Amino acid sequence: MAKNVKEIRHLNRQIPPLAHTSMYVWHKYWSRKTWNVVAEYIKTYSKERDIILDPFVGSGITAMEALKNNRRVIVSDLNPIATEITRLTITPISEMKLFDAFKRVEKKVKDRINKLYLTRCRNCGEKFPLTCAIWEKNKCIEIRYKKCPKCDNSCRSKCSLDKHDKALLNKINKSRITSFYPTNKFYYSDGRPFMKKEQYESVDELFTKRNLQALAWLMEAINEEKSKLLRDFLKIGFSSMVHLCSNMNPISEGGHFTPFSSAWIQHSYWYPSGPHMEQNVWDKFDSAINGHQGLLKAKIESNKWFGDIRFAKNIEDVIHNKADIYIYNGSCLDLMSKLPDNSIDFIFTDPPYDSSIQYGELSYMWVSWLNAKDMFVDYLSSNEIINNKN
Template sequence: MAATTIKDISNPDTYKGLYSFHKYWGKKPTESITFFIQNYTESTDIVLDPFLGSGLISRECLSKRRRFIGIDVNPHSIEHTNFLLDLPEASLFRDALKSIEINIKQKINDTYHTSDGKIGSHYLWSGKNLSKIWFKPEIGRSKVEIDPSRFDLENFNSFTQYKIRNIRDATFFTNSRINSSSQMSIYDLFTSRALHNIDLILDEIKLLPDTLKRAFLLTLTSSSGQMSSMVFAITNRGKTKQQTSNKIEVGSWVIGYWRPELHFEINVWNCFESRANKLYKALLNINTHKYLQHESINALLENKQGAAILNGDCLSIMKTIPEKTIKLICTDPPHGDRIPYLELSEMWNSILNEEVYFEREIVISNAKERNKKKDEYIRQMKLLISQSDRILTNDGMFLMYFNARDKQSWRFLEVLESSSDLKFVGTFPMEYSANSVVQDNRKGGLKTDCVLVFAKKEASIKFQQKLNKISGWSTSLPKANSASQSLIR
């Protein structure tokens, strides 16, 4: 594989294959990460990401024979990273999917039978009123659309008393930013029919060996958004060009727990099978080498290869790392209150039956019940920098992906003015490589992150001289951080 160049940083590729399999809000282009791993670390050096997110950096490190430590308070992040490091063979995945299909596809489709024996693929709801049913024709690709009958409503209502068996009770908070409420439950996000069918899938997944079980659980969480009642029915497409169409199209689940009045209920098996087939195709075109994983940091330190993927509070775990151990820290922490990752992942974690410790998350949350305020966030981010300073080698580097519009959210950088041996080297913009509904359409949505580069004092000048060819490179801190401009004077 060709080495990643400085030019690649400014021209990130779109997510495809394995890296596009699962939605995660914190995904960033891998080109900048790969460039620094290749050029500023050597074989067996240790790379740390204390906010692991989707975990894409783990494969980038281990494929280049760097050791890796990944930490995240989000259990889903840990599961996704473990999946990336222990992929199933494509043929085994295909065979397991076929077995699941034989056992439950008909059972699931029976729940979507119409009065004439057709299998509904999409149910269009306006509030609590079912208005249309779509199904696939025997010949051709165009959907067939019918009005619902009394039979269809009775079929749907037969599941209203259903109680979930394999999904734990979800915990939500009152957060207007993501349209959640503390009174909300998993039954508000899915129809009871969908939950019944998700339970059938989970019954089958539980019988699989661990590597396949994890892959199919993530297939399920990856497709769960399209199984939910949060799939927008798109109308009036083209209105901005005065070419309004009356056609209704299927949208997708976007950031948050928005339950639109006009929405689709989609056949659960179709969602699951579609996502499984996407993963199968990705597995056919990727090295499914199993990477060595260690259960603790000490075990990793005693070996010359592998990774330690740890679920928990990054500040507590970083305290256990010996001084001057880490060559590169590369991380994308929560950017103030932009995205409450853990709250948004609760739907997935409830399906995984993973316990979540919300109090340990470093974030600013609009949920009053959580009491996650800006001052505490800044204090914890300062501790993060101090711990990073302690564990970096004398020629170590720290990359932080960050952006915020308000000045106060940048105040954690003030710690660099005092006891820290870390020095600000420079920054460059990083455009997102995957288009985002939120980034594209939200008024004032940030289009880029700032990649902040820090290094130990004795190495900072050397790094600065090498990095000034990156497009947009600047030795000035971002303008939003006017409170800390003295750091670079």
């Protein structure tokens, strides 16, 4: 039973937000709630072992805070990426096994991918992969590298392409990509265009040919991983960085000049009218797994909290205390129609607001790379509780 109303000291004060650590930020999601605020609500309005419900769980904050505070929890989200982020944040995995799986992928494709970015030091002529390149109107106009491994020379700006850089891009442009890459269209099945598609027609158009090739090889190597769980982790590691390898990264992030990195900050498939940054796919995957906000750091943290959490196969497992969490990928209306009366002690939720963020449309790039759901667009337009009519 939930707390008796008389026992409750209501939350009528401001809760200062605490910083999000790696287990909260390793994968991009929109309108992520501040973890300690959610935790305060759960602690104030429920007791240990109570059942918490979040029908719109997004990146999983309610699930994480409920479990951290010894509550049971039932959550749903329509978006397969949201429930996958939630599941894989909570699912324990040996850091060593995950690192070894990363190493297997590295052995297979790192050199092959890095050859797509080979450049020469402008000071000593040493060959090594560039960090990023600047493109404008489908033309590569500049290359940048952090540090030459031989002479430490750095190239931060105004470094135009030499004849080798141009020859490499020509070769890539003439080659054919034979591994899988998504070509899903930004249209609903009734012909309506996505509200947020801007000038793109399909997912592959979000990338330069070079990055599309690199990503296709990377995904192919990930798919060769034999363990399903490790493969799932590597795939979500891939989706945590794939947008950083797209054309949607402006050359100055929020007005700041960051010479070697950029990010997708718009709530749309941003189409660059001016220059944009093409980032090295291998570097981005490496930091998605091993970086300071990467998956390994996140798992080291989350394993401590969720090491013995029991996942439910159905709602009853949670209700009868045989499991701690049930995650449902689908419409919350389906989930809630199956909940027995009086089975929930406290609901914490944060539904979508009108048309402001098109969660489904914006996740489509990730969903199509991960091949997560064939009928995703139809499913979205009929179930997403959002305004997406133009």
